[in-house]
Amino acid sequence: MLTLTKDRALALAMLVLAGILLVETGNIPPPTSWQPYGSALFPRILLVVIAVLATLLLIRSLLAGAPQRTTPRLAFGEWLALNRTVLALFALFGLYALLLPLIGYLAATLGFLVASLALLLGVDSRRKWTINLAVSFTLAPLVYAIFRFGLKVWLP
């Protein structure tokens, strides 16, 4: 069975993307009588280039064979445990983007900073909590004040 290496996964993802978007270019209006080239030409050129490059990458990775693993393959649970901090940080950022218009800049930013600092710094000592709260409660209002009063930019 073929192993899905990084290069193969990338090449396949790019081929799928190029395929879908090439079909999508069919919805772009055709050129009018005074236009020698239509709006679809440039994206089509790029999509063909992407498809050719992805195919070359796929062929090269197949010819090279799968590299020998120096570390044992991780089960999904182990992989999840290893990458939990990065995944949690992405999730916190997504939640932040979601909450920003609902509860406003100050509450959402404080929530995001406190939660993500707790995630990265840890929550096992009073010192860490002091740093966490000091950073969050200083920076969130400070950034608000700079944008609102210094740069006259309204934050949500």
Added chain:
Amino acid sequence: MADFFLQALAQVSSPTVLLLIVIGVLFGIVGGSIPGFTVTMAILVVFPFTFAMDPVSGVSLMVGVFVGGYSGGIVSGVMLGIPGTPSSITTVYDGYPMAQQGQPGRALGIGVAASFLGTLISVAVLVFFGPLIASFSMNFRPWEITALIVFALTLVAGLSNGALLKGLLAAALGLLITTVGYDRNSNLRFDFGLPALGSGFEILPVMIGVFAFSQLMGNIEKLRDEKHSSKGVDTNVSIPYARILRDMAGQKLNTVRSSLIGSLVGALPGTGGTVANFVSYDQAKKFSRHPERFGTGTPDGIVASEASNSAVAGGAFVPTLALGIPGDLPMAIMMGVLILHGITPGPLMFEQNPVLVGAIYASLLIGAVIMVLCQLMLVRWFAKISLIPQQILVPVVLMLCAIGSYALNNNLFDIWVLFAFGILGYLLWKADVPLTPLILGVVLGNNLERQLFRALELDSSWLTFLTRPLSALFLALAVASLIFSLYQNRRIQRHQRQAQDLAKPSKEPPHAA
């Protein structure tokens, strides 16, 4: 030009702009001195604060960050033995050993002095060559500009970590991103049913998302993999001024050579501070009467490294201002700042906005003076700041990225664009795809399409690209750069295979022979 320079100097010397340059330099030094933060990240974080400013103020602030950022890497390099930014890797070779020998102040002083001189020499290069190249490129028509952009993209893609195919894929993906939304004929392309995509993606959230997320999440992964401790680092540094002057007096040739290398490398698309750093360090070693001292704490190594990486700042402005082609990532973002302020970099900028060009020159000069003063006076503080842990830095920078993206148009959709491109950037980084070509593609995509179709509207034959001498030359250079990259890739792979073969255990027991 002299008149415009004086006008620009008058504008840049106003208390507000001077204060902005000071803030920019300070932030740049702080950004450059924190390992894993990099000059590019410092520029990205400051970028949103220029939205509400006039062009001269905004550009001056960014130039300040630039000058400070390239010199800031020396602080953590000397104090912790970790380069604050990739462009100061070779500073560590001699700066850290010198600090370990009980002379951190001397190492920092030499580095700061070399940075200062490097910036000044690169400004001279910019002042001399910028207008020359701009006046030459005034003759460029759409065919030449199209071919030049293609050349720049292939060069950047080809030089990206020896991964030619992935670099080219990234560049094409970057160009593709610019095709979302309404085009020049008011036809809608790829909006995926989302009305917010009608106007396409804003460059800023795309750039921040792709670069910042991959960098910050990568830093988090590094923390998981390696435990680095900054405990026990003595930040109580003092600069021995008389000693520095004596050291620098013996480094005149090294300073000039390294600065010129830095300026030249900075002016080439696809290179930047890291390449300049290694090339000038190597040259300094070759020209030295005592090459064996390199790597043990010699001033020659610190001067070569710091003069060259600071000289990149001025050199990199040459193609950006004169041709509208940013050579590296920080310059791509700088170009974004100019575009945001309604200025299109390129040959016409010297005619249409001479005061702004003069303001960039003046800001570089003033920034260099402020940089040297700040570094010498506040070096102890910068040393302390360089110890800020990533665990605190990452959430704060992510928050600033979100607010910066929002503040561009007061549009919450841009935060989602940032998030989506953050995920894309992180995934591409995990797949070892170089991200600089993608960002350059995003910056240059609209111009490439516009110039390509202007050329085809003027003459529908594609062959014209090959019959016009300059455009043919640029295309030939693009092909040559691809062939060179292929050759380089093969060499790297051969070395890797040889290294793997050496590492493999022999099938026969060693005594069998």
